[in-house]
Amino acid sequence: MKTVMKTFAAGMLGVYALVNVTQPTYADDEGLTIQGPPKIAMLYISPRNDGGWTQAFDEARQKLEVQLGQKIQFVENVPESASAIRPVVERLIQRGSNIIIGTAFGYSDTFKDLAAKYPHVAFLNGSGTTNSKNLLSFYGRTYESQYLCGMAAGAVSKTGKLGFVAANPFGQVNWTINAYELGAQQINPKATVTVIYTGAWNDPIKERAATMALIDQGADVIGQHVDSPTPQIVAQERGVYGTGYHRDMREFAPKATVCSSVWVWDRFLAVELKKIMAGHWKPLPQGALLSMQQGGTDIACCSSAVPPADVTKIMAMRTELMEGKKQIYEGPMSDGKGVVQIPVGAVLPDDKLWKMEWFVKGVITQQ
């Protein structure tokens, strides 16, 4: 009897823990209600017409202005250093802004400090890492849209050799590379992805050199997780295909780009900003890692180079992702060395996603 009770208690504890894990909130929290009429301001890390990351935010801003019926202020070129971020945000707050949206990983620490100093101001930060009662960091599950782009790449490749120009080797880049390969395998099971890391988010010169090297090695589709459209432009120059990132890169390489992973921040921000304006806003303590369903990324697909049968497959998969029926990182999954990384029936938890340092079979990296 005693052991039964113990097991029962342990079981209950387990359920309790599970509930706590799946629905964490800050204890005894009424949620945030901003003071005064809502006034939104955005901080951009680059110029608003950078062609990529920042421009995607600026396009979202214009849509949000229409949806929310108010002007949204923005400040361009705010570098990732405390001495630059602080005066901008403090002066915005001083003159009435009470919802501040950042767009850079490097704003994380300063936003955390400022959120503590100004508890009645709502802070949001794209690609940030810090969260609190009035600060929510958000990012997209880019592997979903890159998986679809991988499918498109697999569909247009004749050699089955795909190239990928990546920025820096860590979780949020590695997860797109694996997804790209997994997507390509859906169409062509023998497809491989060869990766070159440039070591920089935005370095057109290195991106050009890396793209040329990949094409010289026989790659006939170039995927990318860097900020500039250079890989697509080079692909077009060399007469091969490519898939873009951040925005629809047909703007820069109309013949080469067959699919692009694009940000759709307005879908997420419209919902979140309305929640903030309604009062009692409760940001998630672990931050918001947005699926396609929640308004993280989507695809701009497909160009006429993709065969219609494959377009149907890609769009069917997009619908599954949009409805939340498909998980990309679902077990069983092993890395290239045969080590099991995700057991049968499990989905890779977010903390392991952020730390992804393994690659599936078919990915060829420098390491």
Added chain:
Amino acid sequence: MIISSALVFGLLISALILVAAGVSASDLFNEFVLYTLFDGQSLRAVLFQAAPLIVLGLAGALAFRARFWNLGLEGQMIWGAIAATAVSLFEIGPPSLRLVLMFIAAIIGGLMWALVPVLLKLHLKVNEIISTLMLNYIAVNFLLFLLYGSWKDPRDSFPYSPQFKSFERLPNIFDGVNLAIPIALVIALLVLWFTRISRAGLYLRFVDSSPGVAAAVGVPVQRVILLTVLFSGALAGLAGFMVSAGQEERLTHSFYLGYGFSGILIAFLARNQPIAATVVAVLVATLFVGGRSLQVYYQIPFSMVQLIQAILVICVASSDFFIRYRIRRIQSEA
């Protein structure tokens, strides 16, 4: 005198351009003078920004006085921050001494990175403009190698070092202003002593005016250059410590951006004078902070602030003419 009138002239041209860009003169006065210098919060932001700029301006001024074109302030700053972070990461020394050790480590880090080009110049006559500039790239890439490699934060695998513990950060002297500003002022006095009073400073003046003559009269030219450049590197390293331990509170991948060249700019505008460098650094910080707000409220792009900097530099550079020549009106004899 001529230089300050050149600066005033430059500021006037800049003001005219801003007025032409749609900011009214009274708004301009409000933004830069009232809201920036007479508002507690903004003044704190200016001082926060000014501290590393003062030290970097002094670092530039010192090296230029030795006729050594140290364009490697950024690289030396990065090594200073790396060395300070290493002390934090490997928990060297007891907590009570940790900050002091980080301070010393940063000085040594910057100094060592300046040692390479100065030895190359003195012994192999390698042009320091090239070598210091190139060493910046090595420093940046080594920084990224650490941050994306073994030094990344184990908590979330993001490319920055783990946050410094509270005793590893520069303490606040009052809300929003930390120890960086007093340190910068002490350094300014130290540099003033070095250049005006110390024996090395006397030698340095000889070297600055004419290295050949200085050597002929028995000044140890090589030693003076070595000492001065190492002092410059040490200060740049210290600036790295100020930004990492005083502002970012960890080692980040972009903390150094723009600082190195601001240091050179400040030294140039101040004509390598330590007191002037301190004043100009505060002016540049005001320009940065005020310029951000122009951007916020008048949609003036930040490149306008960079344009103003350029105008000031050109004005000071062309004032050289008035320093060397006197304009006289010559009346033709009738």
